[in-house]
Amino acid sequence: MKIYTKRGDAGDTGLFGGGRVPKDDVRVDAYGEVDELNATLGLVRGFSPPPELDAMLHRLQDQLFTVGAVMATPMDAKAASHLPPLKESWVTDMENAMDRFDNELPKMTHFILPGGTQAAAALHLARTVCRRAERRAVPLLREGTIPKDVVIFLNRLSDLLFVMARVANHRANVQDVKWIPEKPSES
Amino acid sequence: MKIYTKRGDAGDTGLFGGGRVPKDDVRVDAYGEVDELNATLGLVRGFSPPPELDAMLHRLQDQLFTVGAVMATPMDAKAASHLPPLKESWVTDMENAMDRFDNELPKMTHFILPGGTQAAAALHLARTVCRRAERRAVPLLREGTIPKDVVIFLNRLSDLLFVMARVANHRANVQDVKWIPEKPSES
Amino acid sequence: MKIYTKRGDAGDTGLFGGGRVPKDDVRVDAYGEVDELNATLGLVRGFSPPPELDAMLHRLQDQLFTVGAVMATPMDAKAASHLPPLKESWVTDMENAMDRFDNELPKMTHFILPGGTQAAAALHLARTVCRRAERRAVPLLREGTIPKDVVIFLNRLSDLLFVMARVANHRANVQDVKWIPEKPSES
Ligand code: B12
Ligand code: B12
Ligand code: B12
Ligand SMILES: C[C@H]1O[C@@H](n2cnc3c(N)ncnc32)[C@H](O)[C@@H]1O
Ligand SMILES: C[C@H]1O[C@@H](n2cnc3c(N)ncnc32)[C@H](O)[C@@H]1O
Ligand SMILES: C[C@H]1O[C@@H](n2cnc3c(N)ncnc32)[C@H](O)[C@@H]1O
Ligand SMILES: [Mg+2]
Ligand SMILES: [Mg+2]
Ligand SMILES: [Mg+2]
Numbered sequence: 001m002k003i004y005t006k007r008g009d010a011g012d013t014g015l016f017g018g019g020r021v022p023k024d025d026v027r028v029d030a031y032g033e034v035d036e037l038n039a040t041l042g043l044v045r046g047f048s049p050p051p052e053l054d055a056m057l058h059r060l061q062d063q064l065f066t067v068g069a070v071m072a073t074p075m076d077a078k079a080a081s082h083l084p085p086l087k088e089s090w091v092t093d094m095e096n097a098m099d100r101f102d103n104e105l106p107k108m109t110h111f112i113l114p115g116g117t118q119a120a121a122a123l124h125l126a127r128t129v130c131r132r133a134e135r136r137a138v139p140l141l142r143e144g145t146i147p148k149d150v151v152i153f154l155n156r157l158s159d160l161l162f163v164m165a166r167v168a169n170h171r172a173n174v175q176d177v178k179w180i181p182e183k184p185s186e187s
Numbered sequence: 188m189k190i191y192t193k194r195g196d197a198g199d200t201g202l203f204g205g206g207r208v209p210k211d212d213v214r215v216d217a218y219g220e221v222d223e224l225n226a227t228l229g230l231v232r233g234f235s236p237p238p239e240l241d242a243m244l245h246r247l248q249d250q251l252f253t254v255g256a257v258m259a260t261p262m263d264a265k266a267a268s269h270l271p272p273l274k275e276s277w278v279t280d281m282e283n284a285m286d287r288f289d290n291e292l293p294k295m296t297h298f299i300l301p302g303g304t305q306a307a308a309a310l311h312l313a314r315t316v317c318r319r320a321e322r323r324a325v326p327l328l329r330e331g332t333i334p335k336d337v338v339i340f341l342n343r344l345s346d347l348l349f350v351m352a353r354v355a356n357h358r359a360n361v362q363d364v365k366w367i368p369e370k371p372s373e374s
Numbered sequence: 375m376k377i378y379t380k381r382g383d384a385g386d387t388g389l390f391g392g393g394r395v396p397k398d399d400v401r402v403d404a405y406g407e408v409d410e411l412n413a414t415l416g417l418v419r420g421f422s423p424p425p426e427l428d429a430m431l432h433r434l435q436d437q438l439f440t441v442g443a444v445m446a447t448p449m450d451a452k453a454a455s456h457l458p459p460l461k462e463s464w465v466t467d468m469e470n471a472m473d474r475f476d477n478e479l480p481k482m483t484h485f486i487l488p489g490g491t492q493a494a495a496a497l498h499l500a501r502t503v504c505r506r507a508e509r510r511a512v513p514l515l516r517e518g519t520i521p522k523d524v525v526i527f528l529n530r531l532s533d534l535l536f537v538m539a540r541v542a543n544h545r546a547n548v549q550d551v552k553w554i555p556e557k558p559s560e561s
Binding site: 189190191193195196197198209210211215216219220222223225226227228229230232233234245248249252253256268269270271272 | 421469472476488491494495496498501502506508510512513522530533534537551555556557
Binding site for chain 2: 038
């Protein structure tokens with residue numbers, strides 16, 4: 001089977017389990033953004049993040065494929081029973097990692113200008129792409145056609161990516177730059 | 188003429204041929220995404236892909252400007268006759284390139300974690316941005332206000348970018364990492 | 375307070391000033407894109423742009439947080455009076471910078487293929503992300519729920535990023551490649 005099947009040339013495409021929908025369907029849009037997020041994590045890894053972060057990113061990329069498969073499957077489709085399981089432990093693992101990293105990092109009480117090392121900068125970018133994917137997933141959650149675990153996963157992941165960006169800088173001795181808002185104008 | 192004309196400060200803008208539309212019009216959104224795709228290809232080229240791929244990317248960037256010009260022109264506008272032609276050979280060239288690369292590459296029967304060399308990682312990112320552009324172009328196709336060749340071009344291009352990512356890794360002796368889904372949970 | 379509050383796990387979130395909205399609300403989408411733009415500027419800075427550009431980018435990142443705070447605050451909210459001011463001088467500063475750079479650069483009468491140095495390529499990417507953010511801000515402007523200065527800022531910024539990309543290449547002795555459209559086909 002060739003990689004290019006041309007089946008999508010007219011603007012519609014297939015879900016897992018078989019239904020066909022237009023490519024601008026909210027569902028396709030949502031897992032398309034998860035695919036973009038996954039690619040952005042690949043970009044981060046190309047910038048040689050600290051090995052511990054790289055291993056985490058590898059795991060997250062793997063998990064995101066399960067998230068993507070779940071999103072590509074209408075909850076009531078027969079195919080749903082063929083899906084690999086979305087594990088709750090993935091979320092608690094992320095929370096534990098954040099708690100652990102928090103001890104290593106200076107306390108944060110301000111926004112920070114995204115950037116620093118190339119890996120940190122790309123992690124911030126991934127954070128914002130993750131949040132975009134979350135925004136696109138929310139209408140599916142509201143319609144009840146994806147499990148709520150998908151949004152929880154993405155919500156936690158964007159926070160983890162923020163913390164990982166900080167760790168990447170911290171371990172490279174690069175200081176995060178705080179955003180100090182100006183005083184409101186009198187009026 | 189200054190680069191900044193300020194004409195768009197109120198939120199509307201001009202199409203090729205003259206009509207004005209709000210900047211959040213589906214058409215503007217769609218060719219804006221093609222612009223972003225083109226910029227992402229520029230980023231790939233900044234990561235020194237193999238020379239053969241770089242030359243292809245140069246050509247694709249050039250073709251995308253024609254695609255963009257076509258998308259920026261309502262099909263019934265007089266300006267349409269001033270457009271450079273969208274060539275069918277661009278699509279068959281992409282198909283031939285994929286067939287040729289396929290011989291060089293190990294057979295693929297699984298998803299792969301996007302990443303590898305910096306060029307490969309950026310090619311995967313470009314692949315997902317291309318698919319986003321395709322999703323935004325589809326409503327215009329449905330309305331019949333862009334030629335179908337635009338969607339065909341983008342559909343084929345995203346597959347080509349996938350194959351090019353694999354080639355970039357293969358020629359750098361970097362192995363693609365397969366996604367092996369876990370067994371579905373009994374239930 | 376932990377970085378992950380889990381408050382957004384159900385798909386809704388808080389604005390500045392206190393109201394809650396779904397995460398796919400146009401307002402959240404719009405400032406989410408500004409966040410992505412800010413992260414993309416961080417990426418540019420990771421590619422070592424010329425020092426003068428780097429200093430400008432630092433300033434722009436700072437300004438974008440004020441833009442983001444303004445966008446995250448419904449214009450009629452009490453919190454609006456606690457916002458740092460969006461300054462008109464930021465726009466005139468950008469215009470002056472463009473005028474100044476224009477003298478240094480060869481005159482431009484064609485589109486250019488986005489790319490060149492890594493910093494220039496990332497600046498083009500930032501330019502297109504800026505324009506995407508602008509597209510998402512426009513519906514809020516139309517509803518009258520953000521000040522018009524937000525769109526003006528983003529409109530001018532995308533032009534500045536174009537010029538900065540050209541400067542990044544020019545100072546690195548990299549020539550921009552023009553797009554020369556083919557002649558329209560007779561018909
Ligand atoms: C959902 C989906 C996606 C999603 C989400 C996937 C996820 N899990 O996160 C996204 C958007 C990421 C995606 C991307 C791509 N996809 Co897809 N995708 C699907 C779809 C609809 C379901 C796959 C799935 O998730 N299955 C769930 C798992 C648990 O079940 P599974 O059946 O065991 O899945 C296996 C195979 O489907 C897949 N597979 C089998 N043969 C091949 C061959 C290739 C080349 C690839 C990439 C995968 C692949 O590997 C899986 C792992 O075991 C299928 C079509 C279908 N209806 O089945 C297409 C499908 C597998 N995709 C396809 C393609 C071409 C791609 C892309 C190359 C498109 C592109 N240009 O970007 C990329 C590759 C991305 C990558 N990193 O490898 C083709 C493969 C054609 C072929 N030669 O066999 C299919 C068959 C669709 C089609 N055109 O008919 N995809
Ligand atoms: C569609 C469009 C785009 C699209 C798609 C283009 C495509 N083909 O893919 C996109 C979104 C990519 C785009 C981007 C930009 N555009 Co534009 N675009 C247009 C538009 C509406 C039509 C152009 C077109 O495609 N013509 C089709 C070809 C076949 O016809 P053409 O007339 O021969 O096109 C030539 C000129 O229009 C153009 N050109 C002439 N002078 C100048 C000067 C500059 C600085 C540039 C960049 C181009 C340019 O070069 C073309 C090649 O020969 C025109 C306005 C209009 N109504 O004409 C603006 C226009 C050309 N764009 C303009 C600008 C400023 C830009 C951006 C710099 C905006 C930004 N900040 O990102 C970028 C530059 C991108 C780049 N890589 O160079 C300005 C140029 C102002 C000036 N000083 O002359 C125009 C005139 C709009 C305006 N503000 O009034 N654009
Ligand atoms: C709008 C907003 C955003 C916007 C826009 C911000 C902008 N100005 O451009 C965007 C989308 C960029 C954003 C991003 C993030 N945000 Co936010 N954001 C808000 C919100 C709604 C208003 C903040 C604001 O703009 N205030 C305007 C300024 C003028 O007023 P201020 O009150 O003095 O703002 C100060 C604090 O709010 C903030 N701050 C205080 N403590 C902390 C702690 C952390 C960890 C951070 C990052 C900021 C922060 O620093 C500001 C500077 O003085 C608040 C919640 C709320 N209702 O207040 C959350 C809030 C500050 N954000 C939060 C978080 C977690 C984040 C992110 C880490 C999320 C993520 N995973 O990406 C990122 C961090 C980005 C960064 N670069 O640092 C949390 C912080 C939780 C905590 N531990 O204290 C809050 C409280 C929301 C919540 N979950 O309850 N955010
Ligand atoms: C930190 C702040 O970011 C906003 N917020 C929460 N989730 C998202 C998302 N997916 N995309 C953009 N903005 C979001 C809320 O306003 C929150 O308070
Ligand atoms: C490989 C799978 O990706 C999905 N698909 C097809 N086209 C797009 C697109 N433009 N964006 C996101 N997903 C897409 C379909 O589900 C297809 O089967
Ligand atoms: C240069 C051309 O780009 C288009 N244009 C103007 N603003 C945007 C935007 N935010 N996003 C995408 N395209 C835009 C208009 O067609 C303009 O003429
Ligand atoms: Mg969140
Ligand atoms: Mg396709
Ligand atoms: Mg503009």
